[in-house]
Amino acid sequence: MRPWYRFHRGWVRSLLELLVGLQPRRLERVPASGGLVVAANHFSFWDPPLVGVCIEREAFFLAKEELFRSWPLGPMIRSMNSIPIRRGVADLQGISRALEVLKAGGCLVMFPEGGRMKDGRLHRAKPGVGLIVAHARVPVVPAFVAGSNQIRRCLARQERVRVQFGAPLPAAQLLDGGEAEMGRALYQKIADQVMDGIARARRELEGGETAAAPGPTERGATS
Secondary structure, X not given: OOHHHHHHHHXXXXXXXXXXXXXXXXXXXXXXXXOEEEEEOOOOOOHHHHXXXXXXXXXXXXXXXXXXXXXXXXXHHHHOOEEEEOOOOOOHHHHHHHHHHHHOOOXXXXXXXXXXXXXXXXXXXXXXXXXXXXXXXXXXXXXXXXXXXOHHHHHOOOOOOEEEEOOOEOHHHHOHHHOOOOOHHHHHHHHHHHHHXXXXXXXXXXXXOOOOOOOHXXXXXXX
16 A cells, blocks of 8 residues: 555544444455455545555455546545546556556455445446456345434434445356456446446445345435
8 A cells, every 4th residue: 555545534534423323334355465446335525535445455446437537626536546537438548457456466446336326325336347347256245224314313423424335246247257258238247246236235234234225215226
């Protein structure tokens, strides 16, 4: 971990623990090395730093290109390993950079739904996460962020932010044994499995796998 990254990760994590009661859960499920995608739900603009500071290794982030056009936000997030990606198009440059990170053994944080879901529900993932996982052939650790859309309640100590890491999804499992043909159908299938993993992490956080199954819009594969 670069000293610059370590320093800023440290003070931001301490600040978030103090202000919003940040609590990571099952962090041991995140491999300490090797190419890895950490895929989380996205309720709030707080989610990238909340997930990033919980991970005990240097992480990279895919972020929408528009964020890099403003000052000082653009230079700041770039210095913390954010990679610009254009939404709604096949951004080959952004995808190539993400694949370079993963093939070099890095950790990439992604938000598969493709934007903030302000209704507090899980929605179907875009195929982008599937494309990246299929070509990089790396495992995925799903994560569920709870409370990031209730920051005022967290500041008032009425709620706390929790980040639940789910069981890793091996690349071979996501790729159907590694023999599947590349294409949009495979990418969406992988993306749906990732969202199912995030939904399982949510159920685990809220009461375990014995909890009632979520409705259609709460499952990545069926919305």
